[in-house]
Amino acid sequence: xxxxxKKLSLLLFLLALIGCNKTDWKENFKEKEKxxxxxxxxxxxxxxxxxxxxxxxxxxxxYDYLLFDSDxxxxxxxxxxxxxxxxxxxxxxxxxxxxxxxxxxxxVFLAFNHFKDTLQSSLKFSTNxxxxxxxxxxxxxxxxxxxxxxxxxxxxxxxxxxxxxxxNYFLEYDKKTTSVIGTIExxxxxxxxxxxxxxGKGAFYLHLHPIAFTNYFLLNGNEEYASNALSYLPxxxxxxxxxxxxxxxxxxxxxxxxxxxxxxxxxxxxxxFLFVCLIGLILFMLFNARRxxxxxxxxxxxxxxxxxxxxxxxxxYLKEQDHKNLVDKxxxxxxxxxxxKYLLNTNNLNxxxxxxxxxxxxxxxxxxxxxxxxxxxxxKRAECSEEELVVLHKMIEKFFNK
Numbered sequence: 252x253x254x255x256x257k258k259l260s261l262l263l264f265l266l267a268l269i270g271c272n273k274t275d276w277k278e279n280f281k282e283k284e285k286x287x288x289x290x291x292x293x294x295x296x297x298x299x300x301x302x303x304x305x306x307x308x309x310x311x312x313x314y315d316y317l318l319f320d321s322d323x324x325x326x327x328x329x330x331x332x333x334x335x336x337x338x339x340x341x342x343x344x345x346x347x348x349x350x351x352x353x354x355x356x357x358x359v360f361l362a363f364n365h366f367k368d369t370l371q372s373s374l375k376f377s378t379n380x381x382x383x384x385x386x387x388x389x390x391x392x393x394x395x396x397x398x399x400x401x402x403x404x405x406x407x408x409x410x411x412x413x414x415x416x417x418x419n420y421f422l423e424y425d426k427k428t429t430s431v432i433g434t435i436e437x438x439x440x441x442x443x444x445x446x447x448x449x450x451g452k453g454a455f456y457l458h459l460h461p462i463a464f465t466n467y468f469l470l471n472g473n474e475e476y477a478s479n480a481l482s483y484l485p486x487x488x489x490x491x492x493x494x495x496x497x498x499x500x501x502x503x504x505x506x507x508x509x510x511x512x513x514x515x516x517x518x519x520x521x522x523x524f525l526f527v528c529l530i531g532l533i534l535f536m537l538f539n540a541r542r543x544x545x546x547x548x549x550x551x552x553x554x555x556x557x558x559x560x561x562x563x564x565x566x567x568y569l570k571e572q573d574h575k576n577l578v579d580k581x582x583x584x585x586x587x588x589x590x591x592k593y594l595l596n597t598n599n600l601n602x603x604x605x606x607x608x609x610x611x612x613x614x615x616x617x618x619x620x621x622x623x624x625x626x627x628x629x630x631k632r633a634e635c636s637e638e639e640l641v642v643l644h645k646m647i648e649k650f651f652n653k
Contacts, residue, residue, distance in 0.1 A: 274286065274287065275287070276288065276388045276392075277388065278336060278391070278415065278462065278465075280334060280335045280336055280461055280465065281493075282294035282295075282493040282495075284466075285466065286466070287465065287466055287467035288415070288462065288465045288466070288467055289465060289466050290334055290464065290465060290466070290493075291466055292466050292469045292470075293334070293464050293465075293469065293477060294308070294491065294493065297332075297489065297491050300478070300481065301489050303486065304330075304486065304487060304488045304489055305488040305489070306488070306489045306490075306491060307488070307489065307490045307491065308491050308493070309490060309491060309492050309493060309495075310495070310496075311495075311496055311499075312340065312345070312496050312497060312498040312499070313331065313333075313341075313345065313348075313349070313490070313492045314341075314342075314344065314345040314348050314498045315496075315498055315499055316490075317348055317352065318348065325355075327487070327488065328356050328357050328358070328453070328485070328487045329357045329358075329487050329488050329489070329490055330357070330358045330359070330360065330484045330485065330487045330488070330489045330490065331349070331352070331357065331358070331359045331360065331489075331490045331492060332359075332360045332481075332484075332489060332490070332491050332492065333359075333360070333361050333362070333363075333491075333492040333493075333494060334362040334461045334464050335362075335363060335461060335494050336363065336364050336365070336461065337363050337364055337365040337366070337367075338361065338363050338366060338367055338370070338494075339367075340494050340496070340497050340498075341367065341370075342497075342498065343369050344498070345498060346367065346369045346370050346373070350373055350450065352453075353450045353451060353453035353454065353455060354450055354451030354452065354453060355451065355452060355453065356451070356452035356453045357453045357487075358453050358454050358455075358456065358484055358485055358487065359453070359454075359455050359456065360456040360458070360481065360483075360484055361455065361456070361457055361458070362458035362459075362460065362461035362463075362464060363457075363458075363459070363461060364380070364417065364419060364459065364460075364461060365378075365380070366378065366457070374425075374448050374450065374455060374457075375423075375424065375425040375428075376421055376423060376424040376425070376429065376446070376448070376457075377421070377422045377423045377424075378419065378420065378421055378422055378459060379419070379420060379421075379422040380417055380418070380419040380459075381417075381418035381419070381437070382394055382417040382418050382419070383417075383419075385417070391414065391415045391417075392414045392415065393414070394414060394415055394416050394417055394418070395411070395412065395413055395414065395416060396411075396412055396416040396418070396435055396436060396437075397409055397410065397411050397412070397435070397436045398410050398412065398416075398433065398434070398435055398444065398445075398460065398463060398476060399433065399434045399435075399436075399441065400432065400433050400445070400476070400479050400480065401431060401432050401433060401434065402432070402479070405475075405479050406475075407475055410463075410473045410475070410476040412462070412463065412468060412473065413471075415462050416435070416460065416462065417459075417460070417462075418435070418437045418438075419435070419444065419459040419460065420434075420435055420437060420442040420443055420444050420459060421442070421443045421444065421446055421457075421459065424443075424446060424448070425448075428448055428449045428450070429446050429447065429448045429449075430446065430447050431443040431445070431446055432445050432446065432447050432456075432483060433445025433446075433458070433480065435459075435460070444458065444459045444460055445457070445458045445459070445460075445480065447483065456483055456484065458480065463476055463477060463480070464477045464480075574634075574635045574636060574637050574639070574640045575632070575633070575634050575635045577640055578629050578630075578635045578639065578640055578643060579630070581640070581643055581644060581647060582626050582629065582630055582643075584647075585626065585647050585650075588651070589608065593607075593608065593611040593612060595607055595608060595611070600623050600626070600627055604623070605619050605620050605623050608623070612650065612651075612653060613653050614650055614653050618650075619650075621646075622646050622647070622650055625642075625643060625646065626643070629643060
């Protein structure tokens with residue numbers, strides 16, 4: 252598989268050299284796109300990647316193909332693969348059919364940045380995307396990170412991605428039916444981004460970083476990761492869904508087109524939002540219909556300027572680049588809070604003090620020792636850098652937020 256991808260990579264590189272159009276860095280995940288974040292390579296090489304199995308490249312919606320436009324052998328098992336930004340073209344009816352498809356013993360590989368609520372509730376999982384508000388090309392370019400696969404049989408398990416890698420991971424899942432087969436490093440901790448969920452006789456393989464399967468990273472040394480991730484699928488014939496069309500037959504699809512409120516009614520929170528807005532509009536019309544009287548002036552209470560004053564002083568220190576002074580104040584703040592909150596004597600920051608502090612605060616002893624040793628080191632220095640100030644601040648905040 253890797254050999255094939257490298258050959259195609261060289262061809263695309265030569266085409267890029269002779270091309271004159273400006274590079275499109277937008278994430279499109281389109282199978283016909285040769286831009287950095289299209290799926291041209293992996294889609295067109297699917298038959299070679301799974302050459303021991305028959306590969307069907309869909310030209311219609313999977314729901315339509317499954318129920319109306321194909322004669323699938325019920326005695327055989329299949330793999331369904333879809334790599335997109337999200338599964339928005341799988342409506343509720345389509346998701347139910349996919350669940351039935353897997354329950355009969357088939358497997359589904361979905362690589363999405365976002366999964367629909369219907370699928371999350373059915374498979375009992377939830378996700379957390381710390382970079383969900385990053386949409387622009389410059390902001391996504393700064394997102395770097397490392398992906399790992401939990402399989403020691405692979406020659407290389409860890410892969411670095413130099414851009415567009417959102418801190419997106421699975422937050423909750425049913426440990427009885429779910430196994431973690433891949434992780435992403437977020438703030439120094441490895442959290443799951445690739446899981447296998449057993450469902451009926453089959454399984455779902457869910458991945459939160461479709462960007463890892465795009466042209467850019469297959470051309471930049473990470474083609475082995477895509478190969479290894481897809482190798483988790485059973486040795487069955489493959490159905491590749493490029494998500495090119497919405498369903499022509501699904502009742503839910505027709506309802507979505509005919510009703511502007513359908514999307515709101517599918518989600519409980521949005522339904523309540525709709526009802527509250529309607530009630531608010533009715534109340535506004537009722538009260539606004541009455542005779543208006545002169546408004547009563549509002550006397551605002553005196554504002555607490557302590558926070559603003561503190562922020563002004565902090566900005567003054569930052570402007571003067573007096574990082575050592577701020578470090579000393581952060582240390583004094585930390586020790587004072589330790590004395591008042593944990594009733595510990597801070598005159599001697601020895602090993603006994605560290606053990607008592609770790610025990611009373613509920614933090615790990617190793618992390619507590621690292622923080623106290625950092626404080627001792629910075630306290631002895633005549634000068635401190637901005638980076639050291641920022642690191643100390645984050646360590647203290649993380650310590651008290653335990």
